[in-house]
Amino acid sequence: xxxxxxxxxxxxxxxxxxxxxxxxxxxxxxxxxxxxxxxxxxxxxxxxxxxxxxxxxxxxxxxxxxxxxxxxxxxxxxxxxxxxxxxxxxxxxxxxxxxxxxxxxxxxxxxxxxxxxxxxxxxxxxxxxxxxxxxxxxxxxxxxxxxxxxxxxxxxxxxxxxxxxxxxxxxxxxxxxxxxxxxxxxxxx
Numbered sequence: 067x068x069x070x071x072x073x074x075x076x077x078x079x080x081x082x083x084x085x086x087x088x089x090x091x092x093x094x095x096x097x098x099x100x101x102x103x104x105x106x107x108x109x110x111x112x113x114x115x116x117x118x119x120x121x122x123x124x125x126x127x128x129x130x131x132x133x134x135x136x137x138x139x140x141x142x143x144x145x146x147x148x149x150x151x152x153x154x155x156x157x158x159x160x161x162x163x164x165x166x167x168x169x170x171x172x173x174x175x176x177x178x179x180x181x182x183x184x185x186x187x188x189x190x191x192x193x194x195x196x197x198x199x200x201x202x203x204x205x206x207x208x209x210x211x212x213x214x215x216x217x218x219x220x221x222x223x224x225x226x227x228x229x230x231x232x233x234x235x236x237x238x239x240x241x242x243x244x245x246x247x248x249x250x251x252x253x254x255x
Contacts, residue, residue: 157184163240163247169220170236170253175227177204180220181238181249188212190242192219196226196253197235204229210242231255 157164165183172178181192187210195205204224210217219238233254240247 158186160185161245163187163242163245165238165240165247165249167236167238167249167251170251172226172253172255175225177222177224177226177236177253177255179222179224179236179238179251181218181222181240183210183217183219183240185217185242185245186212186215187217187242190217190240192222193239193241194219194222194224195237195239196224196229197237198232203234210240226255229255 163183163185165181165185167179168182169180170177177196179194181194190210191207192210193205193207195202197203204226206222206224208219208222210219219240222238224236231254233252236251236253238249240249
């Protein structure tokens with residue numbers, strides 16, 4: 067016959083419950099702090115790497131919206147890349163036209179070029195001149211074509227008949243709706 071005087075303990079005594087609850091809370095807080103520190107460290111590393119210049123931008127000539135160049139660039143002009151920066155500004159609201167000569171190549175006796183324009187333009191012209199110093203040695207004018215949110219000129223084909231080999235400057239003047247802009251690039255023929 068079983069002893070009925072013995073009480074069966076089927077529950078944890080009350081005085082131990084707060085210890086278990088407090089211990090659990092402390093563990094949760096410690097885990098949360100560790101996760102927070104790891105996330106903070108990783109985002110700080112990401113932020114530092116985002117602000118570091120890349121190979122593409124570390125040797126770039128950067129123009130602000132007034133067109134003033136960065137004079138600290140020590141690369142020869144033919145190796146400089148131009149990056150337009152507007153930091154969230156809508157280029158369609160500028161009082162001048164901006165863009166970039168994205169492609170140049172001498173092919174079949176012509177200088178081929180493509181110009182990307184930052185603004186959306188329904189009409190206008192691109193006047194492309196090949197210059198040495200202030201002297202224009204060849205040039206062409208053609209219409210601006212609209213893209214979805216920007217515009218472009220090209221392919222531009224400047225005839226190089228009578229143009230000697232050497233280093234030249236390709237100057238593209240954009241004109242549309244009373245606004246103008248000039249984009250330049252150094253080319254070697």
